[in-house]
Amino acid sequence: MRKTSSHIIFWIAYAFYFFLSGFITIPQKFAQSHNMIQNVVISVSEIIICFYLLIHRILPFTLPTKRYRILFFLLITLATLSSLGNAFFVYLYSHFITNNTFSFYKSCTVGLNNVYLSIHFALAYWFATNFVQNVREQSKAELQKSILEKSILEAELSSLKNQINPHFFYNSLNFLYAQALPVSRRLSDSVMLLSEMMRYTIKENDAEGKVPLEQEVKYIQNYFAIQQMQFGENLQLQIDIIGNINYRRIHPLTLSPFIENALKNGDLSSAEQPIKVLIETQENDLFLTIIYLRKKGIKESEVYDDLIEIRRKLYIVYFNNHVVKFEHSENIHKIFLKLSL
Known part of the structure; x- marks a missing residue:
């Protein structure tokens, strides 16, 4: 949930930045050539679609296994489809809604630029998330190693405290059983049970x-x-x-x-x-x-x-x-x- 919220906030902020930077850089041309809202919606939507295709499908399929030729082919295919898709939607919007002049070359160029941006975003996100994941796994492995070393140390300390041969206790229990047998059946049975339990704990595995x-x-x-x-x-x-x-x-x-x-x-x-x-x-x-x-x-x-x-x-x-x-x-x-x- 937190991850989804972070993504939504990022894309809203980027859309606002996209709108603001275009308006400040070329206010007249930006306003005349395209409707500002149209430009933001189509371009940002295209970048978002390409970004998630890259991080969830293309990059996981190619980078971990070093399939660079396939990656290059998929990026070319994505750029081509993105350019044509951008031109198609701009054409529909210009023809049926705004009646603005449609430029196929310009629309394809914008589409290529959107793919270029999405590739940069996706690569940065991919390597950043993998770096964080590797750091977490390394920290987890170090923690497990620390726990194991601590347990080994505790076992060694426990061994030092119990240097008396456990067979001594086992033999002593057998002796007590023999002594208790004529006195009390209940007592001798208890000693025998303890003797069996002791034998189990010292038995070689x-x-x-x-x-x-x-x-x-x-x-x-x-x-x-x-x-x-x-x-x-x-x-x-x-x-x-x-x-x-x-x-x-x-x-x-x-x-x-x-x-x-x-x-x-x-x-x-x-x-x-x-x-x-x-x-x-x-x-x-x-x-x-x-x-x-x-x-x-x-x-x-x-x-x-x-x-x-x-x-x-x-x-x-x-x-x-x-x-x-x-x-x-x-x-x-x-x-x-x-x-x-």
Whole structure:
């Protein structure tokens, strides 16, 4: 809308300049040879038509692919048609409206001059817009590079903070499981679930850094099971899986941050509105849908701040191969994720 308004303002200003410059330069000849309004309307209209033909059709078709011969031919054709068109309209206007003397040569000359001006305008506009677009794309690429470098730095710092071998924790959990088994079945089951989750997080990935999708889903189910042990019947959640999750691979811990966000900000005890999680696969795409009731005391901005951070980290791994959408109605929040596996 802003771009259209700018174009309209420019052409109105140019028409006024065209009228004023012609009147000041040769006032008598300008007024006698042609009607001033006729001259402005026909010439400016011709320039506008040629300008948009050039920037939307001719230049995009020829310049990016360096088809200079075709460009030259099209410009000659445009100049010829424009000259003849200008002569035709001037003839009609002079013959039927003003009864002024018609000059074919002069009308064609004016038409050629209009094409000449439109070519200058179009080339200037073409190179200016391409320059601005290149600058924007370069700025966007530099921003993405900066975000990636920052994320790498954060990962390195996190690695420094966690220099203790994670296998130590995994082995310790197995030891605690063996110790807890005679004491409490509930406690030992909890430790076993934690052990399985730890094993998943330290497991080596394939060459692409991916793991089987069923292991990611199993990790989420274990996470839910631990939460269920902690909250008992007060925890209201529902998880459904549609489609085949076997023989598909995903980057580890891709889905779990969305689940954790829902349990962190959602009302866990609402029987009328339980936390609903749907994992669905269709061909090479994975869909995750989460619906939950926002917990009292949690601000909407807090929810979206967390989700934006999750989406930022997801972009580093999947780039443009994913879509994330957030929706809310009153206190009901919906999260939609689409991944190309």
